[in-house]
Amino acid sequence: MKILISEENFIHNINFLKKKYDRDILPVIKANGYGHDLKLIVSLLLKYKINQCVVARLSEALEILNSLSIPKDFKILILESISEENFKYILDYPQILSTANSIGDILKLLENKIPTTQIQIKIDLGFGRNGITTDEIPLLKEIISKENTKFSGIFSHLFSVPYKKGIELINIFENILNTLGKDRFSMIHLQNSLGISNYGTIPFTTHLRPGMFIYGFYEDGAYEKNLKKVFSLKGNVTAIKNIKNIDYLAYTPKEKLKTTSENIGFVKIGYGDGFLKSNEGSFVKIKDKFYKILLITMDNTFIEVDENINIGDEVEIYFDFDVTKKHLKINICEFLPILSSRIPRILGKN
Incomplete structure (x- = not known):
């Protein structure tokens, strides 16, 4: 048995999404590249000079960094919080972007001299999983206002809600962004594959964050007819x-x-x-x-x-x-x- 991975279809999907929605692509490659093979997918990203990706865990990032020759300008965003005992990896690898999923996370990252250029901030819009809650935004603003440099990024997750509720969440996120200062963040991203399908191009974002779509498959509610199975x-x-x-x-x-x-x-x-x-x-x-x-x-x-x-x-x-x-x-x-x-x-x- 073998799993064949179509290089042609994979790069077609990324280029198609980038062109159609006029946004840079932040490919999600967690869970072994959705079963397609983590290292093989990263090798394709490197080949086509796509210099960023998203994983769920530190172990996935370290697998990439320890098995492939990864340039320093290639960025790997880790969605889960990194424990303080593992901050050494963030300092050792400039490719790693850590996520602050709570006020505690961001305080610990800054106290340990993690560069803001390696920190992304996640906002919880009500998904109840990870992220700084909307009522903590004044405190977050106070914390980041003390820093004189840009953060790597800010993001949230548009989960499965009715369309009108999704529009409300997008507006809430934009208000948060304006409160904190849009120019404080290099990357701004909200949309997974479902979010791309439902809301198209959101003006204030810089990136799309697709998982399923880059591999050419769909789940209920998310559809893009021009993608190809990888x-x-x-x-x-x-x-x-x-x-x-x-x-x-x-x-x-x-x-x-x-x-x-x-x-x-x-x-x-x-x-x-x-x-x-x-x-x-x-x-x-x-x-x-x-x-x-x-x-x-x-x-x-x-x-x-x-x-x-x-x-x-x-x-x-x-x-x-x-x-x-x-x-x-x-x-x-x-x-x-x-x-x-x-x-x-x-x-x-x-």
């Missing part, structure tokens, strides 16, 4: 067995398989690879025809095949994200990132 999961039929005269297939009694097919094809992927057992009953694509998944074990998937299928034939799994979402009853963001490192990610054509 990911494809492909393997081969490694064996074909006739089960007419056997009692078991792997650990499962034959009578429990609920199949009338006598020929079963083997594919080297299983739940040990993060391919969920709940994919049983869904379909793979071989030679532009669909074949049912009968059984999934830790290391293998067994599919019903016919006389047209031969050993070595290419098998495409997750060929249609909408079909997979409907079968699994979970979002794309839930089943892509869990695909394990046992499946190599390589550049190729979808």
Whole structure:
């Protein structure tokens, strides 16, 4: 099995978003690049001189910095708060941008002489996750007014709210920005993929912060027809067995398989690879025809095949994200990132 990552489609998506919305792109590459491979995605960003990205955790940033040659002007925004004991990494790596998710965070960062050029401030507009609350803005203004330099950025998150409520939140954020001083921040960003889809270009922002969109997929409510799928999961039929005269297939009694097919094809992927057992009953694509998944074990998937299928034939799994979402009853963001490192990610054509 292998996951093919389309370089052409990936850079198309970023360039398309940048051109359509006239904003710089701050790509979100957390959770192993949404399952696409963190280091491979960063290598593409470097190749195309896209000099910034977003991760969730310090460990993700350190994986990038310790495994790739990252120039000092490449910036990695870490969304989660960094503990004081790990501030040494911010000082050691000018590429790291830390997030102040609370008044306590920003005070500790400044007390420890973290440069403001490595600090971004998150505002909580009511999402209830991270960020400085709106009633703390006077205190925040007092704190940052003492600094004589720009901060790296300020941002928030437009979560899933009705459109009119979203407009209210955008206006609240703009008022906060004006209170603090827009010229105090190099980056201003609000919109993930859903926010881009719902609100287009917000005049006072400098960047868009898409995750799903750069990989060419969508969740409910977020849609952009001109994006292209970056990911494809492909393997081969490694064996074909006739089960007419056997009692078991792997650990499962034959009578429990609920199949009338006598020929079963083997594919080297299983739940040990993060391919969920709940994919049983869904379909793979071989030679532009669909074949049912009968059984999934830790290391293998067994599919019903016919006389047209031969050993070595290419098998495409997750060929249609909408079909997979409907079968699994979970979002794309839930089943892509869990695909394990046992499946190599390589550049190729979808």
